[in-house]
Amino acid sequence: MSTFETLKQELTSYAFPAGISTSVLLEVSPPLRRVLQKIMRQGSMTFKMLSEELDLTGHEAAEIADLFVKCGFLKSTETTTDGDVVYRICHTRSHRPDAPIAIWRQMLDDMRDDLDPRGSDPNGNSDANSNKASSSKTGGNKTGGNKTDLGDNNLNDGSSADTGV
Amino acid sequence: MSKIISIHSFRGGTGKSNTTANLSSIMANKGLKVGVVDTDIQSPGIHVILGLAEEDMHNTLNDYLWGKCDIEEATHDVSANLGIANGQLLFVPSSIKPGEIARVLREGYDVGLLNDGFQSLIDALDLDVLLIDTHPGMNEETLLSIAISDALVIVMRPDQQDFQGTAVTVDVGRKLDVPDLLLLVNKTPQVYDVDDVKARVESIYNSEVAAVLPHSDELMALASEGVFVLKYPDHEIAQKYAVVAERLLRD
Numbered sequence: 001m002s003t004f005e006t007l008k009q010e011l012t013s014y015a016f017p018a019g020i021s022t023s024v025l026l027e028v029s030p031p032l033r034r035v036l037q038k039i040m041r042q043g044s045m046t047f048k049m050l051s052e053e054l055d056l057t058g059h060e061a062a063e064i065a066d067l068f069v070k071c072g073f074l075k076s077t078e079t080t081t082d083g084d085v086v087y088r089i090c091h092t093r094s095h096r097p098d099a100p101i102a103i104w105r106q107m108l109d110d111m112r113d114d115l116d117p118r119g120s121d122p123n124g125n126s127d128a129n130s131n132k133a134s135s136s137k138t139g140g141n142k143t144g145g146n147k148t149d150l151g152d153n154n155l156n157d158g159s160s161a162d163t164g165v
Numbered sequence: 166m167s168k169i170i171s172i173h174s175f176r177g178g179t180g181k182s183n184t185t186a187n188l189s190s191i192m193a194n195k196g197l198k199v200g201v202v203d204t205d206i207q208s209p210g211i212h213v214i215l216g217l218a219e220e221d222m223h224n225t226l227n228d229y230l231w232g233k234c235d236i237e238e239a240t241h242d243v244s245a246n247l248g249i250a251n252g253q254l255l256f257v258p259s260s261i262k263p264g265e266i267a268r269v270l271r272e273g274y275d276v277g278l279l280n281d282g283f284q285s286l287i288d289a290l291d292l293d294v295l296l297i298d299t300h301p302g303m304n305e306e307t308l309l310s311i312a313i314s315d316a317l318v319i320v321m322r323p324d325q326q327d328f329q330g331t332a333v334t335v336d337v338g339r340k341l342d343v344p345d346l347l348l349l350v351n352k353t354p355q356v357y358d359v360d361d362v363k364a365r366v367e368s369i370y371n372s373e374v375a376a377v378l379p380h381s382d383e384l385m386a387l388a389s390e391g392v393f394v395l396k397y398p399d400h401e402i403a404q405k406y407a408v409v410a411e412r413l414l415r416d
Binding site: 043 | 273274275276277280281284303304306308309312337340341342
């Protein structure tokens with residue numbers, strides 16, 4: 001299979017609507033990785049350079065460039081004075097794993113239970129353990145009991161992070 | 166032609182930031198214009214070694230990533246503080262304010278902007294070398310810095326946990342075709358045979374070991390209050406760092 005056909009087949013198997021993470025470089029084929037990495041290192045690449053880099057005809061290069069953009073690898077940002085299109089890597093935003101936030105939430109729940117011997121029982125019954133069990137079943141969203149300011153602020157932060165904001 | 170060098174370790178506490186500070190100081194003392202970026206956004210620390218106090222940080226990498234300033238405006242010239250007379254050491258710190266660290270963790274940032282920042286820094290400041298101090302392990306900024314680097318220095322200790330983690334980093338470095346991949350074995354117990362450690366590590370990873378640095382009480386006693394090679398230029402460790410710096414600058 002020609003370079004054009006190989007690249008076309010590979011590119012159409014991907015879809016990154018929000019752009020690519022750098023870790024994608026570890027998953028793609030070596031020819032694709034090489035060109036993406038070169039663009040990353042240089043900051044940008046013109047259409048002419050891209051077609052030379054991939055050793056493609058103008059028509060083939062145009063189709064591949066379109067696929068790069070359509071699949072979320074590249075974005076065309078501007079054109080040079082002589083009309084050559086400039087491509088840059090379309091990076092996705094960095095995201096941190098949710099796990100640490102979940103750990104924070106669990107720690108804060110535990111801290112709250114330790115600080116408030118009455119637990120979450122509105123009647124003031126001391127039952128911190130049942131409160132913990134209930135909080136873990138509901139993903140940490142407690143509806144009753146006293147909350148410390150520290151806990152509330154951090155819980156809010158955690159909630160927004162969990163939604164991928 | 167500027168050179169981008171990433172200093173990385175898979176695990177924390179290997180002496181990665183100390184290595185970055187020492188190598189950058191040696192390079193600057195040779196008359197070069199050297200940039201250092203602290204991309205360890207989650208747990209920044211190299212600013213302490215480079216003598217930059219929190220109150221003197223006018224802008225940080227975080228400010229740049231949030232669009233509050235250009236990356237050049239987050240640059241701090243620490244040459245005079247460190248006593249570097251020949252060249253220049255320009256440092257971009259990460260914020261050490263808990264709220265700003267939390268914000269990065271919560272909201273993430275535009276990774277493309279970080280990549281653009283590295284290129285802008287090199288161009289705008291006409292740098293000879295840019296050293297990137299990374300976060301331990303693998304994350305987005307670490308992978309990015311490895312992917313764009315001309316050289317990758319992997320710092321490790323002669324410890325079984327480090328041996329496994331280093332294998333991961335070496336694999337990633339190879340897969341990303343980093344042109345120059347070097348290992349630096351740090352904090353080696355004095356009872357170990359340095360040549361034996363070097364041969365063993367080179368054989369395990371099939372990679373060049375740039376130096377095997379012994380554990381040093383003087384370095385520990387310095388406790389990050391300054392750059393070791395500038396305080397003890399004649400020390401065995403300073404001499405070894407000088408060899409590594411020379412090796413990295415070689416074309």
